[in-house]
Amino acid sequence: MYSYCIFCKTGSEKLIAELINKKDKRIQAIAPTRVLQEKRKGRWEKREQILLPGYVLxxxxxxxxxxxxxxxxxxxxxxxxxxxxxxxxxMDYEYSMWIYRHHGNITASKVLSEGRNVKVVDGPLLDCSGTIVKLDKHKRRVWVEFQFDGQKRVVSLSAECIAETEIQKVN
Structure with a gap:
């Protein structure tokens, strides 16, 4: 499989992906998104956001x-x-194929935090080629460093911290 990246106007990624998918059936265009968990009025809500603003794969x-x-x-x-x-x-190809394997939608991962070590037990980060650089248990966020387009990028993704007793439920 071949993968490419196009540069487009920020905010028009989904529309451009739709137009390309309609125009040429041999090409699958994806505007990658991430699903973030945010606390609003005391309740956790999911919100979708573009993962790479200005880019379509x-x-x-x-x-x-x-x-x-x-x-x-x-x-x-x-x-x-x-x-x-x-x-x-x-690394660009590996990153794009990671996005492809998850259908362009990066959802929350489940992570186990043991002291300074963080272990991903379920979700998109399980097969990720990036490095976890920060974990915020309170806000359910994990910052992952990826290499893409020749640059290191740090992306904030949702992650749910779980206790070791919950691992049996996941597996």
């Missing part, structure tokens, strides 16, 4: 010949490496 079984830029508004460019290669490679 494309997936295809064959090499894509790009003619989309002129046809789709607010699509700025198809990202490519200095060598001119457009297909994502290395």
């Amino acid at each position: 494309l997936y295809a079984d064959e090499v894509i010949q790009f003619g989309l830029r002129a046809e789709i508004p607010n699509l700025y460019k198809i990202l490519n490496y200095e060598s001119g290669l457009r297909e994502l490679q290395g």
